[in-house]
Amino acid sequence: MPVVSYxxxxxRPIATVDIVLVTLNEDGLRLCLQRRExxxxxxxxxxxxxxxxxxxxxxIEASARRILASKARLDGLYLEQVRSFGGPxxxxxxWSIAIVYLALVPDERLAAAEAAGAPRFERIDPDHCPPLPxxxxxLIAAALVRLRSKASYSTLPAFLLGEQFTLPExxxxxxxxxxxxxxxSAFRRKLMEMQIxxxxxxxxxxxxxxxxxxxxxxxxxxxxxxxxxxx
Amino acid sequence: MPVVSYxxxxxRPIATVDIVLVTLNEDGLRLCLQRRExxxxxxxxxxxxxxxxxxxxxxIEASARRILASKARLDGLYLEQVRSFGGPxxxxxxWSIAIVYLALVPDERLAAAEAAGAPRFERIDPDHCPPLPxxxxxLIAAALVRLRSKASYSTLPAFLLGEQFTLPExxxxxxxxxxxxxxxSAFRRKLMEMQIxxxxxxxxxxxxxxxxxxxxxxxxxxxxxxxxxxx
DNA sequence: TTAATAGTGTCTCTCAGACATTATCAC
DNA sequence: GTGATAATGTCTGAGAGACACTATTAA
Numbered sequence: 001m002p003v004v005s006y007x008x009x010x011x012r013p014i015a016t017v018d019i020v021l022v023t024l025n026e027d028g029l030r031l032c033l034q035r036r037e038x039x040x041x042x043x044x045x046x047x048x049x050x051x052x053x054x055x056x057x058x059x060i061e062a063s064a065r066r067i068l069a070s071k072a073r074l075d076g077l078y079l080e081q082v083r084s085f086g087g088p089x090x091x092x093x094x095w096s097i098a099i100v101y102l103a104l105v106p107d108e109r110l111a112a113a114e115a116a117g118a119p120r121f122e123r124i125d126p127d128h129c130p131p132l133p134x135x136x137x138x139l140i141a142a143a144l145v146r147l148r149s150k151a152s153y154s155t156l157p158a159f160l161l162g163e164q165f166t167l168p169e170x171x172x173x174x175x176x177x178x179x180x181x182x183x184x185s186a187f188r189r190k191l192m193e194m195q196i197x198x199x200x201x202x203x204x205x206x207x208x209x210x211x212x213x214x215x216x217x218x219x220x221x222x223x224x225x226x227x228x229x230x231x
Numbered sequence: 232m233p234v235v236s237y238x239x240x241x242x243r244p245i246a247t248v249d250i251v252l253v254t255l256n257e258d259g260l261r262l263c264l265q266r267r268e269x270x271x272x273x274x275x276x277x278x279x280x281x282x283x284x285x286x287x288x289x290x291i292e293a294s295a296r297r298i299l300a301s302k303a304r305l306d307g308l309y310l311e312q313v314r315s316f317g318g319p320x321x322x323x324x325x326w327s328i329a330i331v332y333l334a335l336v337p338d339e340r341l342a343a344a345e346a347a348g349a350p351r352f353e354r355i356d357p358d359h360c361p362p363l364p365x366x367x368x369x370l371i372a373a374a375l376v377r378l379r380s381k382a383s384y385s386t387l388p389a390f391l392l393g394e395q396f397t398l399p400e401x402x403x404x405x406x407x408x409x410x411x412x413x414x415x416s417a418f419r420r421k422l423m424e425m426q427i428x429x430x431x432x433x434x435x436x437x438x439x440x441x442x443x444x445x446x447x448x449x450x451x452x453x454x455x456x457x458x459x460x461x462x
Numbered sequence: 463t464t465a466a467t468a469g470t471g472t473c474t475c476t477c478a479g480a481c482a483t484t485a486t487c488a489c
Numbered sequence: 490g491t492g493a494t495a496a497t498g499t500c501t502g503a504g505a506g507a508c509a510c511t512a513t514t515a516a
Binding site: 011012013014015051052053054055057058059060063081083084085086087088094095097099 | 242243244245246282283284285286288289290291294312314315316317318319325326328330
């Protein structure tokens with residue numbers, strides 16, 4: 001059998017990974033955007049991203065983790081591939097493919113990375129995001145659709161919190177991620193029945209804002225868990 | 232601002248689109264695989280696929296539709312991107328990215344294309360699929376997970392049928408796609424309440440097998456519709 | 463004790479599954 | 490009519506939402 005001539009290197013599209021990094025602060029969900037260091041669009045606010053590097057990346061997720069490490073000094077985050085976009089006009093450098101990842105980072109971890117010298121991010125309200133370079137707007141839209149829908153049937157929102165959290169905190173994150181209020185007793189009932197949480201032998205401290213201290217929990221599994229029903 | 236040196240063409244990964252083409256015949260869901268014409272793995276059964284061609288494709292879905300047209304003489308199918316896989320070892324030609332698409336084709340359309348001279352497909356039971364070249368096994372697994380889960384909350388299974396179908400036929404497709412039996416009256420109730428179907432002024436003909444003829448329906452929208460609940 | 467949040471118990475209403483019943487065809 | 494499939498009607502049980510009620514802390 002003949003080996004057919006195939007697309008040589010000069011005919012290959014550019015391949016990049018772009019990361020929709022999301023955090024949660026007291027105001028709600030926030031996109032983490034950086035000003036671009038280099039052209040095209042140097043100085044403009046955009047997603048962090050970079051080239052897939054065949055010489056060093058073991059797979060696409062490795063590219064994403066390398067980019068998170070180099071541009072945000074973050075590792076071990078929740079990370080999920082969303083989808084890929086391609087076309088001749090989305091990048092002035094030529095026909096390109098962007099593989100989009102959704103990454104979730106607890107507020108404190110992001111602040112700690114910045115305090116330790118990582119490049120700074122601007123936290124942008126996804127509902128009031130200015131126009132972005134390239135087609136980053138639609139990349140973000142795709143990632144947020146994934147976030148919102150998967151929030152309702154998985155432990156995904158918990159990855160916006162630190163390792164320990166209270167039930168009222170967890171409920172608030174679910175509401176923020178899903179964009180809809182939840183019933184309190186039903187939320188407790190379902191999470192307890194699903195045995196997703198482990199009780200920690202400690203309670204959150206009471207403050208002026210927090211009267212009765214709440215029980216602390218952690219995820220029973222450190223990996224994402226999907227439910228057969230909705231929270 | 233400087234333009235940073237970027238990954239030149241010689242450092243770009245290979246980019247291909249691979250299509251998990253699924254049909255439904257009297258035996259159930261079937262993968263449509265072809266024997267490869269060229270090396271690597273010439274003569275072996277595999278997914279249809281091809282290179283992303285920057286010089287002619289407007290986006291990645293266009294690559295997928297071009298491949299479906301050229302390798303199966305099929306157009307207008309239900310087509311959905313699943314995800315992308317990448318790595319140094321999945322293709323002997325080098326570090327490559329495969330963008331996986333799920334495509335659904337009604338049995339009669341596929342048979343008609345083959346009768347009209349299109350390359351022939353083998354229909355493979357996904358539950359008894361032999362080992363495949365490259366990493367096509369995991370590409371198929373990812374596509375089938377998508378098919379099975381999306382079946383329960385969308386009109387996706389209907390794209391395995393022709394334009395007109397009866398409710399018992401539709402229920403059977405949902406059961407095949409989801410892999411679980413459904414309650415008959417609940418299925419009718421929900422589909423009717425969701426107003427997804429349009430009644431056609433005709434009934435299926437009765438046969439030795441089909442006693443009372445069933446009402447014919449078509450999808451109210453030719454596009455995929457997602458539900459807020461499960462069928 | 464009061465105020466504020468955390469957590470529990472219970473009622474009701476909705477909806478899905480089960481299944482009996484009716485309808486419509488070929489023979 | 491008989492037999493088979495199509496379609497409808499009704500009962501029941503599980504679970505979600507609503508909300509009243511109890512618990513625990515700071516001040």
